[in-house]
Amino acid sequence: MPRLRLPDLGFPDLGIGVGLRTPHYREILADWPPVGWFEIISDNYLETQGRPLEILDQVAARYPVVMHGVSLSIGSTDPLDVAYVRRLVALRDRVGARWVSDHLCWTGVQGRNSHDLLPLPLTPESLAHVAARVDQVQQLLGTPLILENPSTYVEFRGSSITEPDFLAQLCHRTGCGLLLDVNNVYVSSRNHGFDPMSYLDALPLDRVAQFHVAGHTDLDTHCIDTHIGPVVRPVWELLRAAWSRGARASILLEWDAEIPALEVVLREAALAREYAVVAP
Amino acid sequence: MTPAGGPAPTEGGAAEVLDVERASATPTPPVRKPRRRTASPPASTLPLGGAQSWFLEAITHPGSVSSGALAARRTTGTSIDALLTSSPALSALDRLAVYHYAYRARLIDALADDYPTLRHALGVTAFESLARRVIDRFPSQTPNLNAYGRVMLDHLAGRDGRPPRRPFLLDLARLEWALVEVIHAPTPPRLTPAALRSIPPERWPNLRFSGSPSLRLLPSRWPVNRYLQAFRSGEAPALPKPNPSCLLVYRQGFTVWRMDLSPLTHGLLASLLSGVPLGEALEAVEGHAGADQVMRWFEAWVSGGVFTGVAGG
Numbered sequence: 001m002p003r004l005r006l007p008d009l010g011f012p013d014l015g016i017g018v019g020l021r022t023p024h025y026r027e028i029l030a031d032w033p034p035v036g037w038f039e040i041i042s043d044n045y046l047e048t049q050g051r052p053l054e055i056l057d058q059v060a061a062r063y064p065v066v067m068h069g070v071s072l073s074i075g076s077t078d079p080l081d082v083a084y085v086r087r088l089v090a091l092r093d094r095v096g097a098r099w100v101s102d103h104l105c106w107t108g109v110q111g112r113n114s115h116d117l118l119p120l121p122l123t124p125e126s127l128a129h130v131a132a133r134v135d136q137v138q139q140l141l142g143t144p145l146i147l148e149n150p151s152t153y154v155e156f157r158g159s160s161i162t163e164p165d166f167l168a169q170l171c172h173r174t175g176c177g178l179l180l181d182v183n184n185v186y187v188s189s190r191n192h193g194f195d196p197m198s199y200l201d202a203l204p205l206d207r208v209a210q211f212h213v214a215g216h217t218d219l220d221t222h223c224i225d226t227h228i229g230p231v232v233r234p235v236w237e238l239l240r241a242a243w244s245r246g247a248r249a250s251i252l253l254e255w256d257a258e259i260p261a262l263e264v265v266l267r268e269a270a271l272a273r274e275y276a277v278v279a280p
Numbered sequence: 281m282t283p284a285g286g287p288a289p290t291e292g293g294a295a296e297v298l299d300v301e302r303a304s305a306t307p308t309p310p311v312r313k314p315r316r317r318t319a320s321p322p323a324s325t326l327p328l329g330g331a332q333s334w335f336l337e338a339i340t341h342p343g344s345v346s347s348g349a350l351a352a353r354r355t356t357g358t359s360i361d362a363l364l365t366s367s368p369a370l371s372a373l374d375r376l377a378v379y380h381y382a383y384r385a386r387l388i389d390a391l392a393d394d395y396p397t398l399r400h401a402l403g404v405t406a407f408e409s410l411a412r413r414v415i416d417r418f419p420s421q422t423p424n425l426n427a428y429g430r431v432m433l434d435h436l437a438g439r440d441g442r443p444p445r446r447p448f449l450l451d452l453a454r455l456e457w458a459l460v461e462v463i464h465a466p467t468p469p470r471l472t473p474a475a476l477r478s479i480p481p482e483r484w485p486n487l488r489f490s491g492s493p494s495l496r497l498l499p500s501r502w503p504v505n506r507y508l509q510a511f512r513s514g515e516a517p518a519l520p521k522p523n524p525s526c527l528l529v530y531r532q533g534f535t536v537w538r539m540d541l542s543p544l545t546h547g548l549l550a551s552l553l554s555g556v557p558l559g560e561a562l563e564a565v566e567g568h569a570g571a572d573q574v575m576r577w578f579e580a581w582v583s584g585g586v587f588t589g590v591a592g593g
Contacts, residue, residue, distance in 0.1 A: 115420060
C-alpha cells in the first residue's frame with residue numbers, strides 16, 4: 001500500500017536515556033549524574049501529591065523527561081478513561097515531558113484491571129476500534145500519541161493483519177508515532193516464529209519517535225519480557241538494523257528487575273553507541 | 281536521625297523506599313513441561329469485546345489456567361483452541377499460562393512490597409495464600425497499581441460487621457499502609473513557631489488547629505511499631521502480646537518518621553487534630569502533666585510540621 005507522507009512527529013532526538021527508578025532516586029538527587037534523559041512510568045506519578053512528585057519535579061528541572069504509561073488500555077472495549085488521559089496531560093504539562101507513550105494493548109475490561117499488557121486480536125475490527133481511541137486521546141493530548149509494540153505470548157486465530165502492518169495502518173490513519181521496542185520484537189519473534197528483520201521492513205520507520213532496548217528471560221521454548229539483565233546481542237543487532245533502515249530516534253534502556261546501580265545501567269545504555277549514531 | 285527542630289522519634293525515621301512501581305515487564309512463570317497440543321476447531325468469531333471478556337475471565341481465574349479456559353468456554357461457548365493459536369513449542373494453553381501466572385504474581389508482588397512486615401509475621405507461604413484470597417475477593421478496578429494495596433485492610437477488617445479475626449495483623453497492616461499513604465500525601469506549608477508566636481496569648485484558648493495531610497495517628501492494642509522496627513533492624517520478632525500503643529506517622533521532606541506517643545500525648549494530639557479548641561484540649565490533661573511539659577510537646581509538634589494552619593480565637 002503506498003503511504004502518504006505524514007507530518008513529522010516533531011519530537012527531539014534526546015540521545016540515550018534510562019528509566020527513572022526508585023532505587024536510584026537517592027543517587028540522582030545527590031549527584032545529578034550526567035544522563036541524557038529519563039523516561040518515567042507515568043502511572044507512578046499520576047495519583048500522588050507526595051514524595052514521588054516532589055522528586056520528579058526536581059529531576060524534570062534538570063533533565064529532559066518522557067512519559068511512558070502502562071494503563072491507557074488503548075485497545076479495551078471499555079469506554080476510554082478520559083479522566084486518566086486528563087491526568088496524563090496535567091502531568092506532562094507540569095514536568096514538561098517531551099512526549100507521552102503507552103502500548104498497543106488492553107489492560108482490562110468490564111471495569112476490571114489486570115495490570116498487564118494484554119494482546120489484541122489483530123483484525124480490521126480492532127484496527128478501527130484502536131484508531132478511533134487514538135484519535136480521541138490525541139485530541140486531548142494535542143500532540144501525537146506514541147505507541148509501543150508489546151511483547152506477546154499468544155496470538156489470536158482470528159488475527160488477519162500482522163503486527164507491523166497493524167501499526168503501519170494505525171500510524172497512517174491517526175498520525176500517531178511509534179515507540180519501537182526492539183527487545184519486544186525479538187521476544188515476540190521467538191514466541192511466534194516470525195522473522196524480526198521482516199517485521200522491521202514492514203514498519204513505517206519514519207514514525208519511530210523512540211526506541212526501547214531491554215533484557216529478557218529466555219526459557220528456550222519461549223521468551224519473557226522481564227527487563228532483567230543486560231541487553232543480548234541479537235536485540236542490539238535489531239537496533240542496528242532499524243537504524244540502518246532509516247529509523248532515527250531517542251534510545252532508552254529499560255531495566256526493571258534486579259535493578260543494579262545506576263552506574264551499571266548507564267554503562268549498559270551507552271552500548272547503544274556501538275549500534276546507532278546517537279545524538280550527543 | 282532527628283529532624284532539625286522536630287520531635288525526636290523514639291523508633292526510627294526512614295526514607296521509606298517505594299518499590300511498588302509499575303513497569304511493563306512481565307513476571308517469569310516457573311518452567312513446566314509443555315502440554316500436548318490438541319487439534320484445532322474452527323477459528324472463533326467472537327467480536328473484540330467478547331474475546332477480551334474471554335481472555336480476562338481465563339487469566340484471572342483463581343484455579344489453574346485450564347480451569348480458567350474452561351470457565352471462559354462455559355461463559356462464551358468458545359474454546360481456547362478456537363480463540364488462540366499454539367506455537368511450535370507450546371500449546372495455546374501453555375501460552376495463555378504466561379498471562380494467568382503474571383496476573384497473580386504481579387498483584388502478590390505489589391502486596392508484598394506494601395506489607396513486608398506483615399509478610400514476615402505470617403510467613404511467606406501464608407502471606408501468599410492471604411494475598412491470593414485478597415486478590416480474588418477484591419479484583420483491581422483502578423489503573424493505579426500503587427493504590428491497590430489498600431484492599432489488604434478491607435480484607436483483614438473482616439466481613440459483615442464482624443470483628444477482625446486477627447486484630448494484630450490488621451493493626452500491623454494499618455501501620456504499613458499508613459507509611460505508603462504518607463509518602464503519597466502532600467506536605468503543605470506547615471504552621472511555623474513564629475506564626476504561632478504572633479498570635480496574642482488571649483486568643484490561644486480558642487485556637488483550632490488543622491493537621492497535615494501527611495500524618496497519621498495509629499492507636500493499637502499491640503506494640504506494632506516496636507514489632508515493625510525489630511523486623512526492619514534485621515531481627516525475627518515473634519508475634520507480640522497485647523500492650524497498647526499509639527504511633528504518630530508523618531513525613532518531613534523525603535523522610536517518613538514514626539514516633540511512639542504516650543496515652544496522654546495521644547489524647548491531646550487527637551483532640552487538637554479533630555478540631556477541639558486548644559483551651560478545651562488542655563483542660564483534659566490538667567493534673568496529668570505540667571504546663572511546661574505540655575508546652576514542650578506542643579512546640580515539638582509545631583516544629584515537626586504536624587500542624588498546617590490555625591484558626592479561631
